[in-house]
Amino acid sequence: PYHGMSKQDLLEIRKQNCNPMTMKVTYYKKPVFINQGYMQWLWDVDGKRYLDLFAGVATVSVGHCNPKVREAAEKQLGRLWHTTSIYVYPQLQEYAEKLTSLLPDPLKVVYFTNSGSEANDLALLMARLHTGNFDVITLRGSYHGGSPQATGLTSNSHYKYPIPSSLGCHNTMCPDVFRGLWGGSHCRDSPVQTIRECSCSSGHCQANDMYLNELKEVFDTTVPNQIAAFFGEPIQGVGGAVQYPKNYLKDTYQLVREKGGICIADEVQTGFGRTGSHFWGFEGHNVIPDMVTMAKGIANGFPMGAVVTTAEIAKSFAKGVHFNTFGGNPLACAIASSVLDTIKEDRLQENCDQVGTYLLTELAKLRDKYDIIGDVRGKGLQIGVEMVQDKVSRVPLPSDAINEIFEDVKDMGVLIGKGGLYGQTFRIKPPMCINKDDADFFLAIFNQAVLNYMERR
Ligand code: PMP
Structure with a gap:
């Protein structure tokens, strides 16, 4: 029980009573039911922990429930x-x-x-x-x-x-x-x-x-x-x-x-x-x-x-x-x-520079490895990973494929965002307090999700 309501209740109320189209009810095929947050982490109602690399759309700058704030x-x-x-x-x-x-x-x-x-x-x-x-x-x-x-x-x-x-x-x-x-x-x-x-x-x-x-x-x-x-x-x-x-x-x-x-x-x-x-x-x-x-x-x-x-x-x-x-x-x-x-x-601007540069550099290695990662770009912790059908045509990876990888990354414990005119770009804009271990955790999961996708094809 979550505030006395089941997940089904919550989704029904969401569909019937609240802006029914919120990111097509609501962002994931199996939506995340958030219960609590601390710094770069979110926990769902079942106690599963997620590394939050979307930060409420680049908003939670210094971490969820940051003690100083x-x-x-x-x-x-x-x-x-x-x-x-x-x-x-x-x-x-x-x-x-x-x-x-x-x-x-x-x-x-x-x-x-x-x-x-x-x-x-x-x-x-x-x-x-x-x-x-x-x-x-x-x-x-x-x-x-x-x-x-x-x-x-x-x-x-x-x-x-x-x-x-x-x-x-x-x-x-x-x-x-x-x-x-x-x-x-x-x-x-x-x-x-x-x-x-x-x-x-x-x-x-x-x-x-x-x-x-x-x-x-x-x-x-x-x-x-x-x-x-x-x-x-x-x-x-x-x-x-x-x-x-x-x-x-x-x-x-x-x-x-x-x-x-x-x-x-x-x-x-x-x-x-x-x-x-x-x-x-x-x-x-x-x-x-x-x-x-x-x-x-x-x-x-x-x-x-x-x-x-x-x-x-x-x-x-x-x-x-x-x-x-x-x-x-x-x-x-x-x-x-x-x-x-x-x-x-907490020197968070410097942290954005260090962890962001590390993430971008490591993601660029994945870009060089996989034909469906067309571009890795950004600055600090404002990062985009643009997915394509292949590097030569640069045709955007279709949304069902994007959603498969997106859902898989979430199921493995990391929240990222989507953007671009065709929803083809993964967006990474975490709380500014993430560290190198968090970056490595995401990189391993993202790599695995891309491999899983390619294996299924
Ligand atoms: N400008 C930019 C660059 C944004 O990303 C957004 C929100 N995504 C806005 C303006 C609008 O901000 P808000 O949703 O707070 O109205």
């Missing part, structure tokens, strides 16, 4: 849970100061929200008000949220409905160096960097030029006037850890700014040290955005989001009153503050 939360729960930010309480200021000190000048003004979608909605509104322009451009395959506005920014049909989601949102071709039209032939398959180094003999990336030409064509054909903003994830998350050629974001930022727009980095998945070498994903691209949106790992699973921008943009936004009942509440701020302390004290 839990202590901070409990302390704040006994003092004050909620009051709106129209009053002054120290937790908000303390956190705002800590957070903005981690961002480069001139990114020093923060607005708190409760989710990533809300943060991107707010960023869109601010960009439009600041520039006086309306149109926005995002990359195909991107995910920026599920609210009506953010759905317009998102470019993945799985998350779209047959009604207009948001006016003025346009997409340009995603400069995917593996699956993109010009990617694979020009960019070397080295798996451990934010951007792919180019191997073009001239030292000038031809693929990058082609993708930039695409963006220019969007300006010439679709965005007739000036642009409000460009939104981009430093490494696509839901899209399947998609990486861009060197200089793509840098050149794009320049072009967008020439057209009167501002540049927004969606750090909802890549922020807070996950990429290892940098605290923010954009730093790996050598750019400074005009606005950064964040959520997920910000508060280790407690609902929170934020937009950080410049004083100049904040000034344009100050013409109206912006209010958010829960945004920046004392409990969220106390939790987020202890998350930052924990990342620093």
Whole structure:
């Protein structure tokens, strides 16, 4: 008995009463019934332990029920849970100061929200008000949220409905160096960097030029006037850890700014040290955005989001009153503050770099061994493993095959995610506290699941 309910009861209620399509009820053929979590581990109702390499979609940054964060939360729960930010309480200021000190000048003004979608909605509104322009451009395959506005920014049909989601949102071709039209032939398959180094003999990336030409064509054909903003994830998350050629974001930022727009980095998945070498994903691209949106790992699973921008943009936004009942509440701020302390004290960014690089390097060996592992990529603990029918055609491995391997990995005790436009990419984005033994445990299981799949064929 689990809260007095059987597994069957739970699934029935899920189907009848709660968002019936939640990941097709619910993600696995034999769903996982979670009971408890501690750091990188989850236990199901039968006491079976799972290594959690999906972290509630890259959200549980410093570990399930992390004792330091839990202590901070409990302390704040006994003092004050909620009051709106129209009053002054120290937790908000303390956190705002800590957070903005981690961002480069001139990114020093923060607005708190409760989710990533809300943060991107707010960023869109601010960009439009600041520039006086309306149109926005995002990359195909991107995910920026599920609210009506953010759905317009998102470019993945799985998350779209047959009604207009948001006016003025346009997409340009995603400069995917593996699956993109010009990617694979020009960019070397080295798996451990934010951007792919180019191997073009001239030292000038031809693929990058082609993708930039695409963006220019969007300006010439679709965005007739000036642009409000460009939104981009430093490494696509839901899209399947998609990486861009060197200089793509840098050149794009320049072009967008020439057209009167501002540049927004969606750090909802890549922020807070996950990429290892940098605290923010954009730093790996050598750019400074005009606005950064964040959520997920910000508060280790407690609902929170934020937009950080410049004083100049904040000034344009100050013409109206912006209010958010829960945004920046004392409990969220106390939790987020202890998350930052924990990342620093436990050297979790460094851990992402070390364990992530190890995982990527070892996964690349499996890629070299098996024809169905097409690509291994990512940075730190933001990793994608793209599955193909064979390396030459790069046709995505069909979903029934993906699901077989996925289910097998779960049955052997590891939770990972799926992503990419065709669900063909396994996503690995664990709590930032995993260690080398955890990586080895996963590598052995993943290897076995691939072998099992091939044996069954
Ligand atoms: N941006 C990115 C990059 C995301 O991955 C997500 C969530 N998957 C969002 C925005 C939306 O965040 P939320 O679900 O908190 O609204």
